[in-house]
Each structure stands twice: as structure tokens, then as C-alpha cells.
Amino acid sequence: MDTRHEEEVWITGIGLVSSLGEGCEEHWHHLGNGKCREPVIDAQSFAPYAVHPLVEVDFSSQIPKRGDLRQMGPWQRLGTYTAGLALSDAGIAGDHTYLDKMDMIIAADGGERDMEVDGKILEDIGKRNDPEVFLNETLSTELRPTLFLSQLPNLMSGNISIVHKVCGSSRTFMGEEMAGVSAAQIAVQKIRHGQSELCLIGGAYSAERDDMQFMFELGKCLWPGEFEPLWERKTKGGGIVNGSVGAFLVLESRSHALNRGATAYARLTEVLSDRCNRAPGKATANAEKQIDALNGRLEPGPLAVLSGACGAEPATGEERAFLEGLSEKGFEVSARAVSTMLGHAVEAQFPAGLALAAIAASKKHFFEPFGPSDFEKPLTGNPERILVTSWGHWRGEGMALVESVQQPATHMAGE
Amino acid sequence: MARAMRDGNGRPVVVVTGIGIVTSLGRGMADNWAGLTAGRSGVHEIKRFPTDGLSTRIAGTIDDFALDKISAPGLAKAFAAEAVTEAISQSGIGSAASFPGPLFLATPPAEVEWPTRIEVYESARNGSPVTQPQLKQAARRGSFEDRHALFLFGQVGEYLADKFGTRGQPVSLSTACASGGTAIQLGVEAIRRGETDSALCVATDGSVHAESLIRFSLLSALSTRNEPPEAAARPFSKDRDGFVMAEGSAALVLESYDAAKARGAKILGVVRGCGERADNFHRTRSTPDGTPIIGAIQNALDDACVEPGQIDYINAHGTSTPENDKIEYLSLATVFGDRLAGTPISSNKSIVGHTLTAAGAVEAAFSLMTIETGTIPPTINYDTPDPDMPLDVVPNEKRDAPVNMVLSNSFGFGGQNVCLVLSAEPA
Numbered sequence: 004m005d006t007r008h009e010e011e012v013w014i015t016g017i018g019l020v021s022s023l024g025e026g027c028e029e030h031w032h033h034l035g036n037g038k039c040r041e042p043v044i045d046a047q048s049f050a051p052y053a054v055h056p057l058v059e060v061d062f063s064s065q066i067p068k069r070g071d072l073r074q075m076g077p078w079q080r081l082g083t084y085t086a087g088l089a090l091s092d093a094g095i096a097g098d099h100t101y102l103d104k105m106d107m108i109i110a111a112d113g114g115e116r117d118m119e120v121d122g123k124i125l126e127d128i129g130k131r132n133d134p135e136v137f138l139n140e141t142l143s144t145e146l147r148p149t150l151f152l153s154q155l156p157n158l159m160s161g162n163i164s165i166v167h168k169v170c171g172s173s174r175t176f177m178g179e180e181m182a183g184v185s186a187a188q189i190a191v192q193k194i195r196h197g198q199s200e201l202c203l204i205g206g207a208y209s210a211e212r213d214d215m216q217f218m219f220e221l222g223k224c225l226w227p228g229e230f231e232p233l234w235e236r237k238t239k240g241g242g243i244v245n246g247s248v249g250a251f252l253v254l255e256s257r258s259h260a261l262n263r264g265a266t267a268y269a270r271l272t273e274v275l276s277d278r279c280n281r282a283p284g285k286a287t288a289n290a291e292k293q294i295d296a297l298n299g300r301l302e303p304g305p306l307a308v309l310s311g312a313c314g315a316e317p318a319t320g321e322e323r324a325f326l327e328g329l330s331e332k333g334f335e336v337s338a339r340a341v342s343t344m345l346g347h348a349v350e351a352q353f354p355a356g357l358a359l360a361a362i363a364a365s366k367k368h369f370f371e372p373f374g375p376s377d378f379e380k381p382l383t384g385n386p387e388r389i390l391v392t393s394w395g396h397w398r399g400e401g402m403a404l405v406e407s408v409q410q411p412a413t414h415m416a417g418e
Numbered sequence: 419m420a421r422a423m424r425d426g427n428g429r430p431v432v433v434v435t436g437i438g439i440v441t442s443l444g445r446g447m448a449d450n451w452a453g454l455t456a457g458r459s460g461v462h463e464i465k466r467f468p469t470d471g472l473s474t475r476i477a478g479t480i481d482d483f484a485l486d487k488i489s490a491p492g493l494a495k496a497f498a499a500e501a502v503t504e505a506i507s508q509s510g511i512g513s514a515a516s517f518p519g520p521l522f523l524a525t526p527p528a529e530v531e532w533p534t535r536i537e538v539y540e541s542a543r544n545g546s547p548v549t550q551p552q553l554k555q556a557a558r559r560g561s562f563e564d565r566h567a568l569f570l571f572g573q574v575g576e577y578l579a580d581k582f583g584t585r586g587q588p589v590s591l592s593t594a595c596a597s598g599g600t601a602i603q604l605g606v607e608a609i610r611r612g613e614t615d616s617a618l619c620v621a622t623d624g625s626v627h628a629e630s631l632i633r634f635s636l637l638s639a640l641s642t643r644n645e646p647p648e649a650a651a652r653p654f655s656k657d658r659d660g661f662v663m664a665e666g667s668a669a670l671v672l673e674s675y676d677a678a679k680a681r682g683a684k685i686l687g688v689v690r691g692c693g694e695r696a697d698n699f700h701r702t703r704s705t706p707d708g709t710p711i712i713g714a715i716q717n718a719l720d721d722a723c724v725e726p727g728q729i730d731y732i733n734a735h736g737t738s739t740p741e742n743d744k745i746e747y748l749s750l751a752t753v754f755g756d757r758l759a760g761t762p763i764s765s766n767k768s769i770v771g772h773t774l775t776a777a778g779a780v781e782a783a784f785s786l787m788t789i790e791t792g793t794i795p796p797t798i799n800y801d802t803p804d805p806d807m808p809l810d811v812v813p814n815e816k817r818d819a820p821v822n823m824v825l826s827n828s829f830g831f832g833g834q835n836v837c838l839v840l841s842a843e844p845a
Contacts, residue, residue, distance in 0.1 A: 052554070125548070129543070138532060149701075152637075158832045161834075164833045177572065189604070221565045397572070
């Protein structure tokens, strides 16, 4: 149905795993509980590149069958695991009444290559006078037959269907950071217009991957030195420090949540996106339009912002200037660079920002500053509404508004 | 004022006003339709790269696009640009480089390709095997920014958005071999929500290269019937042995009926309904009793407000793998019952091969042509029918018959099932 009555979209389940830990409480404890811990950095494994490594995870607690675990690469395991956390958190894990009709929109990259086979080929292929035949022979004999299935982007959602039985629909969006933005945006639009009642969205990114770091360095995108908080990198040219993150959310229409007695972390009021060729000022113009579109929902005064800025320049500098410029509209921006604490998680960056915003909204308190920058002003009191941004390292500008929800008293437990 | 056109569920009716297509049969609908209805196969011996040592040496590649350097995303872009140009020109919508709606793009996953990997590796070669840190440093030192952009997943969509001036952030997606169907479904949903009067739905695939071929080969998914190439794809035949990889692109301009009528556009057909279901059985195999596919078909029929008896023709997924054709038959038999035997069904893949990411859109385009022309394209290579699936596959020769309503199926690895119901103009 596509009714004219617009449904509110509630966030009723969160799965979040990063270098800091697992779950909402652990992230709140590290980031918002009156102090903010230092980022967790692995400076050795991929030196000179630092990464935010995934916290130790017992994958079998969400993916009990060893056969399933074996079929997945690390990236798929992280996504499938985190999706399971979100479903459990929403109280629908194992409940086929809901899983059977649940929609799913996943933001995904491809999976890990076999670096050993690649290395062997690269070392020898230049010495061969029949390089293409050599490539055929080596790939045919050396590649594990099922490797392909751990590389296909849509097999993250495929594994979520197999392991967690989410079966209403399954769509995989691609396109780096913007895949995460579009996944949230389309899910919100579908729920708002009655095309879906219940939707799992999210993404996972494994930072501990030579193949992806290589890809980023073809574009000279990574931060090649000792770790520094995101806003501090600009003077040395900027750069991305990747982080392993799984971030999934259960989105649900207000009426569906109330009917099953579910409580909400927050309302996902709006998700906006646009694109440009990144000529100077164009991304800013898009973001200005997004702020205008939210007009009426934002009140002048303190404004909590979870920025998905990746660290690469000029995008990060331009986003910061845009956010600082919001003071002209009467907003006192108190920004947190998600990437300083979690690292840049590409497809999962925007879902991670939404998850953090929902956590803060439900705690009625914003996070402590993530870094030393004076751009990360402390913010006291209940933020009530939090702006989440994600600008692609190459293309695309996304923004969301997450707001506090008043839980209806009639649905409180114990009545 | 005329009353707004609504479907059985009270939603805006979504119509098609422009179609563009590129496959191994040629560029443009005229050549494609002539080849398809003549049963002229586009499958041939692979010339793009040496196939020595490979068990499959055939594909439906498209070899007449002149690119400086061949790459999968480069080909995907070129095919899509050709298809979109045709679709927009036929539709007459918008103005030069300004399409008035969003872009939904089914595009194959991209990754850094071997020539680039080798080039960077050689630039770092120093006598001993190059380490991963050295490789990354060499990438950083060199001038490879164009390659970074080329191999990003969002790249094809950004190129098309720039070239055709679509609105907003393009949505790039993959639901494996159901991707083309999903792109159309996203467009339909956006118009039904009233967010836009039009959408550009595109699916493209140019990824026949050695590694992709080997990957599918290692899963035993491909036909190894190399001689003669045109006889390899034989959906619903007893001796089918796998699909044939192919390339292509199709683009559909979708509009609300009201918007299309208001600007006097010719309506080529209606997207009556879309249905989907995810399968939780296995990474490459369907639930043996077909339940998820049955659900996807039923959802599409329900969404379209039609009964199985109203379907005049089924455009099958029909890959020619032992598994797909068996489950597709079983699922259709469950939904259609005794009616199935009397409902013509054919597989375009017997002729153009399996265009993978593009297939769902390519076959939707052919389905719309079937409605418009009253000609049903054949399933070729149907010499030894599979006795377990008694179907009217329109064997080997096209058939003229009035077709008002088509069911088009698309299924993919990872439990992806998408079905579309397409029909003639509501009039």
C-alpha cells in the first residue's frame, strides 16, 4: 500500500560492533559516560597505515553453524553477526512472524581477495611470455571454488537471510559511503509511505584488508602517518584511517512498533542525499539545501552533529567549513567526528552515525568530545535532535535527522 | 480535470515511455528484436582474452565498443550510456542532459583489475617479492587516481548521472542476477510514493573477463558445450549443462501514467506489479520446494491485482542450469497449475546468453516488445525437451499471438527473487 498518511520511522533495534566494543551500552560507556576513551589503534599490522581493529568477537554466538562461518569471509561474518545483534536488540530474532515479512537493504562492498594467490601471480606474471594463459591456469587451479561467494556484495544479505531468516526482501546497495545513505533513505521512504513496516538496514566494513587499502591508495586517500584525530589531519594534507565497523538498525513504522510493544531508541525523521562533481563549494551547496529542507525541524541554538567526515581532503575541510557556517543560521554546532573514534567505515559509516545518534537520543545526552579540536564543543543537556552527516570520500553528500521519541505511557511494561 | 489514473491498490499507474537496449545481438531495439525473434544467437567464441586452459571458451561478449582500455566498469558505462541514450530519445522526456527524475542502476560489483595490479607491482619490483606495504606505497607514489575512480562501485552511476543529468544521488544496487528487476522495482516504488513523476531504471554488465569466467566455472555454473557456441544455452532441455555469460544493458524510462499522458508521450507498456522474496536455504541453491520463488511470483501477481489466468506469456529466468530451470518450472507449476501447459514461456537467455546484472532489465525490455508486437520470441536449442518439465517453450521458432500481460522472472545467487508483471497500456 502507498497511503497518503505518513508513518513515523522508529529505530527499534541497534547492532553496533567496532574497535571500541560491541553493543549500545558498551559504546555509550566508552563515548558518553562523562568521559571519552582514547581511540583503539593498531599501528603495526598494516604499517605505515593505522587501522581501528575489530574488537574480539565470538562470531559463533550469532552464527552458530560452523558450515555457515566457513562459507563467509571476515567482512561477511562481521555483517551477519552485527545484523543478528540488531535483530536480537529489537526483540525479533528467531521470531518468524516478523522475520518472514521483514525487508532488508544492505550497503555493501565486495569481499576479501585471496592475497596469497594474488601475490604468487603478481610475482611471476611479469616474467612470463604468455601472461594471460598463466593467469588462466593459476586462477583456475589456485582459487578456492566458493571464494566467489564470499566476495559478491549481495552475499552479505544472502548470509543474513540464511543465518537469521530475514526473508521479506533483500536488496544490496553499492557505491561506497552513499550506499549506506541510500539504504537508510529508501527504507525511510518505504516505511513512511506504507511500502514496508519493518526493515533491516546497515553495513559492515573490514578495515583490516590489504586489498581495500591498496584500492584507497590508488587514489592517495589514506592517512599514511601516525594516528591523529580526524580534524587534526587537514594541515598535513588529510587522509583516511579505516576502521572495522558493523552497524545495523531495525527500522519500523511507529504503529508496527506500538502494536508489538516495542520501544524506540529514536525517530529517524529524515534522510537526505544529493550529488555533485565536487567542484569547490558544490558539496556545501547540497548540504545547505538539505539544511533548508529540514527547516522547521531544527531550532536555533545548540546543535549536536555526528559527522561522518572521512578525513580525506578537500571533502573533510569543506564539510567542516559548512558546519561552522551554520552559526550564521543561529546554530551552535557541537560536532563529533565519528571517524576519530571508530575509523572510516565507508559503507557502514552512515549506519554507524545513525546508530550512535539513536543511542545518544535514547540517553538524552550527547557524547563527550571525541578529540581535542575546539570544533568538538561539549554539549550539555538533552540534545533532542541530532544531525548525522556522511559525505563520500569521492562523491555524494548525505544527511539525516534523528530525534528523541516520547514513549507512549500505555505501552510501558507492568501495566 | 481528468481524474488521476490509479491502479487496483489506489496508487499511481507506472508506465514505460522509453526503452534502450544493447546486447550481443546489436545496439538498439530494432537490431535486438530482429535477432531475438529470428532466434539468431549472440553467443560466440571469446576473442577478448585467450581462453587456453579454460573449460568454457564462449560468451555473449559485446566487442564493437571502442575503448582506450578494456575494463569491466568501462564497458558497463559504455553499454549503459548507449541504452540510456536510446531510451531517453524514444521517450522524449526532459531536455539535453537533463532527465527530470532519479537514477536506479543495477551495476556489477567492480574491483581493481589485473592490468592495474600488475602495473603497480612492476613499478615496485626490486628483486625480491614486493610486500603489501610496498605495493600500497607504490600505488600512492604513482599516478593511478583515474584507476581509483574507475573501480569504485559508485562510479558507473556517477558517470550516468553527470551525462544524463538525473536528479539526486543515484542508487547503485546488486541483487546478483535479479538486479535488473530490482532497479525497475525501485523506480516503480518511487513513482508510487509520489516522490517523482519519472525514473530512469538502468541495468548494465560488461564483466566477461578471465577471472569472472573462472569464478563462475569453479562453481560449475557455466555451460562447457563450446562447439558450436550458439547451441550452448538450452533452457528447459534435458541436456542443458549451465548458463552462458553475456554482456548487455537495458534502460527503461518510467513515468506516472498521468505525467506521460500530460506531455503526450507514447506509452509502451505498464509495469503493473513487482514482487520479491528472499530465500534462506543456500548461497547458490533455491529451497527445493520453490516456496520463496512461488512467493515472489504470487507477490508480483497480487501487487498487479491480476490472477494467474490473466498472464498470456511468461518471460522465464531460464538460465539453462540444471538447478534453475527445474525450480523455476516447479514454482510456476505450483502457481499456475493446469494452466501452465497452455501458457507460452520462453527464455531470452537461450539467444543472448545470461547478461547477469543486466538480465532483469533486458528481459523486461523484450517483454514489453512482445506485448507491443504480438510476437513471442522463441527458446532456441530446444531439441531434447526435459520430460520433467512439460512446457510450451515456444520452441525454436517465434510465434505470433496477442499478448496483453507478461510475467518476467529474475532469480539470483544469495536467495534473490524478483518478478515483474508487465502489461499493455490501460487505455
